Amino acid sequence: AQSVTQPDIHITVSEGASLELRCNYSYGATPYLFWYVQSPGQGLQLLLKYFSGDTLVQGIKGFEAEFKRSQSSFNLRKPSVHWSDAAEYFCAVGAPSGGYNKLIFGAGTRLAVHP
Amino acid sequence: ETGVTQTPRHLVMGMTNKKSLKCEQHLGHNAMYWYKQSAKKPLELMFVYSLEERVENNSVPSRFSPECPNSSHLFLHLHTLQPEDSALYLCASSLSGGLAGGIEQFFGPGTRLTVL
Numbered sequence: 001a002q003s004v005t006q007p008d009i010h011i012t013v014s015e016g017a018s019l020e021l022r023c024n025y026s027y028g029a030t031p032y033l034f035w036y037v038q039s040p041g042q043g044l045q046l047l048l049k050y051f052s053g054d055t056l057v058q059g060i061k062g063f064e065a066e067f068k069r070s071q072s073s074f075n076l077r078k079p080s081v082h083w084s085d086a087a088e089y090f091c092a093v094g095a096p097s098g099g100y101n102k103l104i105f106g107a108g109t110r111l112a113v114h115p
Numbered sequence: 116e117t118g119v120t121q122t123p124r125h126l127v128m129g130m131t132n133k134k135s136l137k138c139e140q141h142l143g144h145n146a147m148y149w150y151k152q153s154a155k156k157p158l159e160l161m162f163v164y165s166l167e168e169r170v171e172n173n174s175v176p177s178r179f180s181p182e183c184p185n186s187s188h189l190f191l192h193l194h195t196l197q198p199e200d201s202a203l204y205l206c207a208s209s210l211s212g213g214l215a216g217g218i219e220q221f222f223g224p225g226t227r228l229t230v231l
Binding site: 034041043090102106108 | 160
């Protein structure tokens with residue numbers, strides 16, 4: 001069965017520090033992978049996606065993620081975190097299901113940023 | 116309006132009330148989704164409509180009743196809810212069919228529901 005694991009429930013970093021959020025997936029075929037961000041009281045906003053090709057993908061707000069098939073991972077990175085990056089981050093894998101395409105989400109990682 | 120909109124943004128209702136949540140997408144999509152997001156739980160997919168037909172109903176209690184009158188609008192009708200139904204209800208839309216083109220979902224801001 002398809003699944004997504006985000007091992008870190010909470011992460012705290014200092015403003016200006018680098019960030020890496022971990023994501024591991026279980027999926028039998030070539031995965032379609034996503035990172036979404038959710039600010040408090042808001043919906044989910046797509047940060048970046050991987051469908052195929054270059055395994056390092058760039059997204060909005062200075063984020064990037066690297067797909068590593070051998071490790072079944074799709075970790076999200078940012079070289080220098082801003083206070084406005086404090087939010088919850090969700091990794092997801094896309095999978096066909098009946099007549100539509102399903103997104104399977106991880107439980108999320110809540111990021112706090114210290115000034 | 117652009118993207119996916121949801122109304123109301125906040126709703127407080129008693130257990131005997133009947134209310135409806137509304138979602139509208141302005142993206143030309145033809146698949147729409149309802150998710151439930153509770154504290155400390157992963158997102159739960161509730162319903163999926165593709166080309167205005169319900170294609171997924173994830174064992175959701177009958178007190179939740181979805182309606183999709185056209186590809187731009189999605190409703191969630193609520194009646195005799197329980198306090199544990201309090202959550203953020205998110206609507207999303209996408210293209211239907213074809214993995215690469217249809218799999219990315221765009222989310223609305225959600226309706227924060229409190230059941231007293």
